[in-house]
Amino acid sequence: MVDRHQMDERARRDPRIGPAIDRSLIDRARNGDLDAFESIVRARMDAVYRLTAAILGDEADARDAAQETFVAAWREIRRLREAERLDAWLQRIAVNAARQTLRSRGRRRVHEIPSSLIASVPDPVSAASTAPSDAAILDAALARLPVDQRAILVLHHLEGRPLADLAAILDVPIGTAKSRLFAARRALAAEIRAEESR
Numbered sequence: 001m002v003d004r005h006q007m008d009e010r011a012r013r014d015p016r017i018g019p020a021i022d023r024s025l026i027d028r029a030r031n032g033d034l035d036a037f038e039s040i041v042r043a044r045m046d047a048v049y050r051l052t053a054a055i056l057g058d059e060a061d062a063r064d065a066a067q068e069t070f071v072a073a074w075r076e077i078r079r080l081r082e083a084e085r086l087d088a089w090l091q092r093i094a095v096n097a098a099r100q101t102l103r104s105r106g107r108r109r110v111h112e113i114p115s116s117l118i119a120s121v122p123d124p125v126s127a128a129s130t131a132p133s134d135a136a137i138l139d140a141a142l143a144r145l146p147v148d149q150r151a152i153l154v155l156h157h158l159e160g161r162p163l164a165d166l167a168a169i170l171d172v173p174i175g176t177a178k179s180r181l182f183a184a185r186r187a188l189a190a191e192i193r194a195e196e197s198r
Contacts, residue, residue, distance in 0.1 A: 019043060026083040037077065041070050044087070047159075048094050054154040055098040057143050061105060065097040072097065088168045091159075095151045095169065102147045132195075141191035149184035156181055 021043055028036035048069050053062035072093050080089055132140075142150055148170075155161045155169060167177040 021086065023083045026080070026086055030077050030080060030083075032078075037074055040086070044090055045070075047087075048090060051091060051094050051154060051159060052098050052101075054158055055095070055147060055150045056101060057139060058105075061101045062098075065094065065101045068097040068100070069094040085168065088165055091155065091161075092169045092171060095147075095155075098151065099147050137192060137195045140195045141188055144191045144194075145184065145187055148180070149187055152177070152181050153184050153188060 021040055025036045025039055029040055045066065049062055049066040052065035052069070053059065056062045056065060069090065073090060076093075080086065142153070145153075152166060152170065155166055156163075161169065163174055163177050163181070166181065167174045170177060170180070172180070
């Protein structure tokens with residue numbers, strides 16, 4: 001299994017979440033060019049989906065939040081002041097869309113079975129004898145955290161975003177981003193210990 005916490009140093013320094021997008025494409029989208037915006041969506045859809053999936057832990061909710069991210073981005077793209085901050089701006093919208101999805105999830109209690117599990121339904125007898133994997137423990141612990149803590153952990157450890165980017169995405173000062181990351185790590189460690197003792 002790949003260690004999620006070991007990021008390539010180049011990825012940590014690079015604020016982009018995908019290949020570079022030509023500034024003229026962003027400018028055209030800001031001026032209402034739908035074709036230019038669709039090109040941006042195609043370039044960033046996978047990264048936005050990965051972020052929302054990591055925060056939400058549910059495929060259908062993640063797809064909905066990713067779609068809502070781009071709907072909101074289209075409505076607000078004229079307000080994007082700095083084209084080079086496109087990725088941080090999109091990630092902020094994605095985190096907010098995930099928050100909204102979690103709020104609406106409380107109103108509806110539907111749990112999706114991930115398609116990857118349907119093909120491999122385990123035998124109940126053999127499944128009871130196996131201990132939960134580290135990934136299962138981590139996923140369960142993450143699911144118990146508030147969305148803000150999940151978001152900052154995902155952005156920093158899975159997406160490789162430095163503190164300055166976290167601050168920009170979450171629209172808080174760097175010191176606040178640092179303290180929130182510290183608190184989220186402590187909360188995750190506590191949840192992992194609780195999961196391991198179950």
